[in-house]
Amino acid sequence: MATSITTKIAKEKLIKARCGEKPLPKVMKIAFGNGGTNEVNEPLEIDLDQSSLNSELSRKNIDGYNITAYNKCEYYCTLTEQELVNEKITEVALIDEEDDVIAIRNFKAKYKDNDMQLRFFIEDEF
Structure with a gap:
């Protein structure tokens, strides 16, 4: 089960x-x-004081967002065929315009092939 x-x-x-x-x-x-x-391959618990990913590979601008409830916004970003090829992705983070990590999500490995795009979603919830 994922943790965030x-x-x-x-x-x-x-x-x-x-x-x-x-x-x-x-x-x-x-x-x-x-x-x-x-x-x-079990997701690690995340410490509230954590201010970075455990092993960051890359950062990208978000593609967009959807407000899904009165207290939730879902942000998404797509890795293209050329990005992070053959990587095992197990953590994502939201980064604000001051370059601070504001949310982290850990999950079981998602493998990125070179012939596919992969879209990630992360919720910001209050």
């Missing part, structure tokens, strides 16, 4: 935005990594 969190820094930014100290930065990128599982 909203990071501590994201929660701190939300509090500052709500009281008017600082505007909330937009989500801009999704990071992809291969350090989200243990040796038997």
Whole structure:
């Protein structure tokens, strides 16, 4: 079963935005990594204080988003045929315009071939 969190820094930014100290930065990128599982391909638990992926491979601008509920927004990004070929992807993260990781999701390995696109979704939930 996949694991996901909203990071501590994201929660701190939300509090500052709500009281008017600082505007909330937009989500801009999704990071992809291969350090989200243990040796038997089970997703690792994520620490609330974690501020990066365990083993980041690449970052890309998001393709778009969908607001799916009053408290959820789903962001998505597509890896093209040429990107991360033969990689085992096990973790993704949302990155805001200040380059901070605001959400992390670990999951069982998704293998990326060179003849296919692969789209990833990650939810931001409050």
